Amino acid sequence: MGFSQQRSVQRLGPNMVIRPNKNALDRTDVDAPDRADHRRRIVVVGATGMLGHRVADVARVHGWDVVEAPRAAFDLTDLGSTTAWLEKTSPAVVVNCAAYTDVDGAEEDEAAAAAVNAEGAGNLAKVTAALGARIVHVSTDYVFRGDATEPYREDAPVDPQGAYGRTKLEGERLVAEHNPDHLICRTSWLFGEGGGNFVDTMLRLSADRDELSVVADQQGCPTWTGHLAPALVAVAASEARGVAHLCGSGRTTWHGLAQETFALAGAGTTALPVTTAEFPRPAPRPAWSVMTSTRADVPVLPAWQDGLRGHLAEANRLAPA
Numbered sequence: 001m002g003f004s005q006q007r008s009v010q011r012l013g014p015n016m017v018i019r020p021n022k023n024a025l026d027r028t029d030v031d032a033p034d035r036a037d038h039r040r041r042i043v044v045v046g047a048t049g050m051l052g053h054r055v056a057d058v059a060r061v062h063g064w065d066v067v068e069a070p071r072a073a074f075d076l077t078d079l080g081s082t083t084a085w086l087e088k089t090s091p092a093v094v095v096n097c098a099a100y101t102d103v104d105g106a107e108e109d110e111a112a113a114a115a116v117n118a119e120g121a122g123n124l125a126k127v128t129a130a131l132g133a134r135i136v137h138v139s140t141d142y143v144f145r146g147d148a149t150e151p152y153r154e155d156a157p158v159d160p161q162g163a164y165g166r167t168k169l170e171g172e173r174l175v176a177e178h179n180p181d182h183l184i185c186r187t188s189w190l191f192g193e194g195g196g197n198f199v200d201t202m203l204r205l206s207a208d209r210d211e212l213s214v215v216a217d218q219q220g221c222p223t224w225t226g227h228l229a230p231a232l233v234a235v236a237a238s239e240a241r242g243v244a245h246l247c248g249s250g251r252t253t254w255h256g257l258a259q260e261t262f263a264l265a266g267a268g269t270t271a272l273p274v275t276t277a278e279f280p281r282p283a284p285r286p287a288w289s290v291m292t293s294t295r296a297d298v299p300v301l302p303a304w305q306d307g308l309r310g311h312l313a314e315a316n317r318l319a320p321a
Contacts, residue, residue: 041065042236043091045076045124046098050195051138054229055095062233067091071098076120079127086127093134093236096124103142103164107283110163117167122174129179136236141188141220141247143169146286151251153294154186154243162283172243183235183298184243188289189257191307192225193314202258203317206269216255216273220289221247224307226314231299240298245291248304260305264312266319 042059046052047068059066067089074085076098086094099117100106106113121137128135142165143158160166172184191197199222205212223246231246252260258271276285293300301307312318 039092041067041089041091041093042233043067043069043086043089043094045069045094045096046071049097050192050197051190051225051228052095052097053194054192054225055097055232058229058233059095059236062237064233064236076123077115079123082120082123083127083130086124086131086133090131091128091133093136094124094128095136095138095232095236096121097138099138100167101164103162103285104282106164106167107162110167113163114167114170117164118170118174121171122178125175125178125182129181134181134236135175135179135183136232137171137175137182137184138232139172139184139186140165140168141186141289141291142286143172143186144286144289146284146288148288148290151290151292152245153292154245161286164283176242181241183238183240185232185235185246185298186243186291187223187228187245188247188291189220189222189304190225190228191222191311193311198222198254198257199261199308199311200315202261202269203265203267203315206262206265206267209269211270211272212258213274213278214255214258214271215276215279215285216253217275218285218287218289219251219253220286221249221251221291222257222304222307223248223301224304224311226310227301227307231301234299238297240295244295244298245293246298246301247291248301248307250303250305251290252304257304257308260308261312264309264319265317 042064044052044056047056048070056066056068075081100113125135143160144152145159145161158169160169175182175184191199228246255271255273262269
């Protein structure tokens with residue numbers, strides 16, 4: 001995997017939402033002569049994922065020299081492999097969108113999740129520090145206990161209740177320990193083009209079902225990648241350090257998100273509220289995943305409803321007003 005040439009993009013409004021022209025990406029070898037100042041080079045780890053590909057597209061629009069690092073680029077869990085690859089690219093900033101996100105799978109094999117979410121994040125922090133580069137690391141609401149009644153601030157006590165949350169929290173700790181120039185960005189309930197997500201699952205199931213049972217006792221902040229990606233690119237160029245919360249403004253339940261999805265898409269499906277206890281899973285799900293931002297030096301994302309409309313419009317699923 002090498003340097004990525006500029007893609008054609010479409011501006012979709014004031015939030016700089018980007019839709020790439022698919023299959024329009026040209027690549028050259030990573031050892032080719034430099035095409036841009038290293039001070040404007042950004043490496044996106046996990047670049048083929050739902051969030052990572054969008055970060056790469058937005059960064060190009062903002063003038064960054066983008067290097068995409070998919071899973072096959074190097075072994076994130078191996079320090080030597082990570083070092084060798086990043087030394088070739090000489091980034092100014094690394095945005096880490098790579099993660100083991102199978103929450104139930106992590107409960108069954110915590111070591112596999114930790115290899116990516118903890119050790120892998122730590123390896124990136126070590127190498128970026130050695131290279132004098134900044135790291136922006138994407139984390140999760142699962143680091144909290146999930147039983148609060150007020151939105152979690154950045155300085156709220158952490159107490160993950162499952163393996164996924166524990167491995168992500170350890171990743172946060174290692175990033176902070178090994179690279180002082182870091183920003184840990186917690187987000188939640190992601191949806192967007194190019195990856196499996198709750199919203200698209202609801203749309204798919206609604207095609208042939210009149211009713212769907214959806215959990216109504218878990219609160220969170222749905223977040224569209226079309227809003228999160230520009231925020232990550234913005235903080236990559238900033239001097240903000242520490243921990244930030246970047247998620248859709250407002251809160252709802254999975255049931256509420258499903259209802260709004262069906263309404264905006266013009267689907268005739270009804271969402272029936274059910275409890276978490278009625279759908280037992282191997283890993284515990286937090287009842288309260290609502291986060292808030294108290295920082296003036298990081299972007300505040302738009303309302304989750306705006307993100308949902310944006311995603312549906314991009315997928316040509318938004319019903320006429």
